[in-house]
Structure formats: C-alpha cells, structure tokens
Amino acid sequence: MTKEEVKEYIDNYISHIISMTEYGNWFADEIKSLVENSKEECDKVLYSHHYATTKKVCNNCKREIDVILKDLEEEITSLIEKEVMKLSEEEKEWLEEYVAGPLGLSFSYSDKASKLLLLIPIASAGIVGQYGNTLAERLRTIYNQEIMSSYVSGVPFDELDYEARFNTFYRGLEADSETLGESLATQYDRIIYTANDEKINKYMWLAILDGRTCLVCADLDHTVYSKIEDVPIYAKHNRCRCSVMIINDEIEKFVPESYEQWFENQSPKEKYQILGKKRFELYESGMKIKNFVNNGKITPLKDLKK
Numbered sequence: 001m002t003k004e005e006v007k008e009y010i011d012n013y014i015s016h017i018i019s020m021t022e023y024g025n026w027f028a029d030e031i032k033s034l035v036e037n038s039k040e041e042c043d044k045v046l047y048s049h050h051y052a053t054t055k056k057v058c059n060n061c062k063r064e065i066d067v068i069l070k071d072l073e074e075e076i077t078s079l080i081e082k083e084v085m086k087l088s089e090e091e092k093e094w095l096e097e098y099v100a101g102p103l104g105l106s107f108s109y110s111d112k113a114s115k116l117l118l119l120i121p122i123a124s125a126g127i128v129g130q131y132g133n134t135l136a137e138r139l140r141t142i143y144n145q146e147i148m149s150s151y152v153s154g155v156p157f158d159e160l161d162y163e164a165r166f167n168t169f170y171r172g173l174e175a176d177s178e179t180l181g182e183s184l185a186t187q188y189d190r191i192i193y194t195a196n197d198e199k200i201n202k203y204m205w206l207a208i209l210d211g212r213t214c215l216v217c218a219d220l221d222h223t224v225y226s227k228i229e230d231v232p233i234y235a236k237h238n239r240c241r242c243s244v245m246i247i248n249d250e251i252e253k254f255v256p257e258s259y260e261q262w263f264e265n266q267s268p269k270e271k272y273q274i275l276g277k278k279r280f281e282l283y284e285s286g287m288k289i290k291n292f293v294n295n296g297k298i299t300p301l302k303d304l305k306k
Contacts, residue, residue: 005102006254010245012098017206017243020185023087027181028174030079035135035173038072039166042143047158052151065143069136076132081118084128084184088114091188099246105199113191120187122180122235128187131180138169175238183235186243193228193246201248202226204255208241209262211274217242219293221259224252232296263289279304 001009045064052058092109100107110116118129126134146162149155193200207213207221217236224247225231234242247255263271272280278301279292292299 001102001250003254006251009098009102009251010255013206013243013245016094016098016185017208017241020182020243021241023185024178024180024182027083027184028177031076031135031177032170032173034072034075034079035139038068039139041068042139046143046146049157051154051156052147053154055151058147058151061147062144066140069140072139073132073136076135077129080128080131080180084114084117087184088117088188091185092192094185095189095192103246103248105196107192107196107199109192110195113188113195116191117184117188122176122183122187128180128184131176134176135173138172142166142169179235179238179240182239182241186234190228190231190234190244193244197228200228200246202246202252203228203231204245204247204252205231206243206245207259209257209259211270212239213241213259215289215292215298216296218259218263219290219296222255260289 042065045061045068049057049061052061095107099105118127120128122128122131142162142165145165146157146160149160149162150157193203203225205220205223205225207217213221214237217240220232220236220242231244234240234244236242245251245255257265263274266274271283275283275289275292282304283289287304291304294303
C-alpha cells in the first residue's frame, strides 16, 4: 500500500466510527419515541382510575399497563431485529470495500452473525435482543411502585410526584440506547474478525481524541493485539465510542497521533477539565496520564498520592 492508500484506509475507518456515533443518536431517538408513546398511554390508564382505592383497582391498573408495556417490548424487539439485519448487510459491504479489499483479504461471512449479534451484552443495557424486555421491566417497576403508593397513602395518581423516578429512567434510557446503537456495527465487525482471525495480521484499539474520552479508553488507545481474543471487550462502558482497526506493519507506521500525544498538545485549561483538580495537580507535578489507569481501571486518588 502506498502512503496515500494507507491514509485513505485510516480516514475511512475514522469516518466509519463517526457515522456509528450519528447512528447511535438516531437509534436512541427512535427508542425514546416508542417509550414516550407508551408512557403517555400508561399515564392515561392511571388518571382514568383517579387513584387506587382497592386491591381490585390496583390489579386492574397493573393489568392494563402490562398490556401497553408488552406492546412496547414487541415494538422495540421488532425495531432491533430489523436494524440488526439491515446493519449486518451494510456492515458486510463496508468490510468488503474498505477493509478486506484494500488489505487483499478474503473474509468469510456466517449467516449466523446477525443472530449472534442479538445475543451480545451491551454495557448496562443487557443482551441486545432483549433490550425491549429490559425497558418494559424498568417501566413496569416504576408504575407498580406508584400504584402501591396511591393505594397505601390514598393520594390520587395525578398528585403523586414520580417524575424523579422517570428522570432517572430516562437518563439510563438515553445512555443505554446510544451505546447499543453505536455498538451494533463494531460488535458485528468483531464477530466477523473472530471468524477470520487466522487471516488477519493484527488489530489496533482506537479511541476518539476529545475531552469526552474516559481515561481507561485513552489508556488503551493505539494498543496493538495479534489475536482478536486478546482485544478487550467493547463497548467498555455506556457511550463508549472506541473501535478496533485491522492493521499491518505499513498501516501501523502512519496511524495518527495517540490519545497521549493529543492530550499533551491541549491547553492547561482543557487538561484540567479532563483530569479534574486533584489529578491535574499530580500531572503538573510530573505524573504521566498513563499512571492514572492500572489493569483496565482508573487508579484511585489515594493510591496515586502514595
């Protein structure tokens, strides 16, 4: 490969990572829309009963809400299965054109890859194919708590203050949905890499170079692995944007700056914002950012001070 071909290869990988972040945002919006529609229907059920005066009313409320949440689970499951099938085909085409082609590789693609993708756990979202069930159960727990609160206290549903529970739920929903959406392509790639590992020279971990990247992912950036089984599982955490790139000796020479190099070029203010007060003080005293992570975990401040 010429230097220009290597640069194009790397640029295509980086563009692909960015496109998956955009896809994750779209995916999260689709999930949130389905959830908000179901929440509106569930609220109507509560308000139609005014408040839970008897056990019978409690059971009726739970039963009616359960029907709505089962529909939500089916809608989300259907959306995920559809997106997994579509994305698998698109990712296969991308791998052929922008990875296998330039490297002169011949990948084999299993028809089971899409099914395997549905079984992969993503951060706190659970298994990909069961995410609809995960969300429905979380909502069911919230509504059951509110129904019992009304029954025990005698307070009407429209006077209960349960928005705090929903605020917590929505924060988790947004983070989990974005992570799941962003990770579908990279997880599919890993399945294909695993099936073709003997044909692949080596892999490099790529982290996004900005202030949102966590120190654990920053520490992994530019790490090279000879086997896919040695590559850490990703996504490492919610909203993890890391990816793994197939490389050879030529490509490795021209990969852009690492996170550590990027960090050193930032202003003191930006470094402070990334590290926080205590770690920035340690950094200013001579400690390297590599010291802030140990065995894949952020080193506690008390240990750093020692």
